[in-house]
Amino acid sequence: MIVLGIDPGVATVGFGIISETGGIPKPMRYGVISTPAGMRLALRLKQINTDVSELIKTFKPDAIAVEELFFNTNQKTAVSVAHGRAAVILAGEEHGIPMFEYTPLQVKKAVAGYGRATKNQVMEMVKSLLSMEKIPKPDDAADALAIAICHARFANSLLTNQGENICSTI
Numbered sequence: 001m002i003v004l005g006i007d008p009g010v011a012t013v014g015f016g017i018i019s020e021t022g023g024i025p026k027p028m029r030y031g032v033i034s035t036p037a038g039m040r041l042a043l044r045l046k047q048i049n050t051d052v053s054e055l056i057k058t059f060k061p062d063a064i065a066v067e068e069l070f071f072n073t074n075q076k077t078a079v080s081v082a083h084g085r086a087a088v089i090l091a092g093e094e095h096g097i098p099m100f101e102y103t104p105l106q107v108k109k110a111v112a113g114y115g116r117a118t119k120n121q122v123m124e125m126v127k128s129l130l131s132m133e134k135i136p137k138p139d140d141a142a143d144a145l146a147i148a149i150c151h152a153r154f155a156n157s158l159l160t161n162q163g164e165n166i167c168s169t170i
Contacts, residue, residue, distance in 0.1 A: 001155065002028070004061040004097075005148025006052070007140045008069075008085040010044055011035060014140025015052070017059050018130070020152040027130045028059060030141040045087040052091035064092045065151035067143070068101040102150050107143075110150035122146055 001021075007014030016030040033051040035044035056064075066089070069082055092099045105115040112125045123135045123142045129149055136142040 001063070001152060002059060002061045003148040003151050003155075004052075004055060004059065004064045005144040005146070005151065006064065006066045006088050007143040007147060008066060008081050008088055009140070010041070010048070010080045010084045011037060012138075012140050013048055013052075013084055013088065014138070014142070014144035015055060016136070016141055016143075016145030016148045017055065017061065018145065018148045018152060020156070023156060025130055025149050025152050027132065027136070027145065029055075030136050030145050032138055032140050041083065045083055048084055048087040049091045052088050053095065056091060056095045056097060061097055063151055063155065064088070064097050064099045065147045066099065066101050067107065067147050068103045100151055100154075102147060102154075106154075107146050107150045110153045111146045 002017065002019050005016040005018070011034065013033040015033065017028040018025045019028055020026070033048055035047050039047075066085060069078060069085060089099060108117040108122055109115040111117075111129065112121050114121075119139070123139070126132075126142050126145050126149065127135045130145065136145055
């Protein structure tokens with residue numbers, strides 16, 4: 001199974017692509033999609049959509065996993081992230097790729113074993129689970145790899161295979 005994990009945003013969208021066979025995830029590619037601050041929002045979203053579409057065409061993922069929008073106190077940031085998520089979701093839909101979303105708590109629990117794990121603990125586990133020499137950088141890419149690992153683990157769990165809904169589809 002190939003999973004494209006996405007850490008959404010507008011200025012920076014983290015992506016991480018893993019292949020998973022027999023419960024062992026391996027990194028294929030990771031990085032960020034960046035859009036310039038001075039660019040009109042519509043052009044930024046178009047760029048994100050185009051770049052995610054290119055990743056889909058190149059790697060042919062079986063699923064796309066996106067972090068669910070986490071709304072805290074900064075409404076401006078939440079709206080911006082929502083715009084970026086929409087561009088990603090549209091790209092997945094245009095290519096017919098099943099899309100799944102996970103909360104930050106679900107990602108942390110799947111990767112680090114604890115839903116309140118620190119960012120550093122999650123990054124160390126991503127490095128360990130993917131047998132990497134260093135923690136992947138930048139942080140947005142490491143987060144996207146964690147999201148991809150989360151989906152691979154849920155997709156292969158006994159609960160999923162017995163028909164229980166443990167993640168939400170978009």
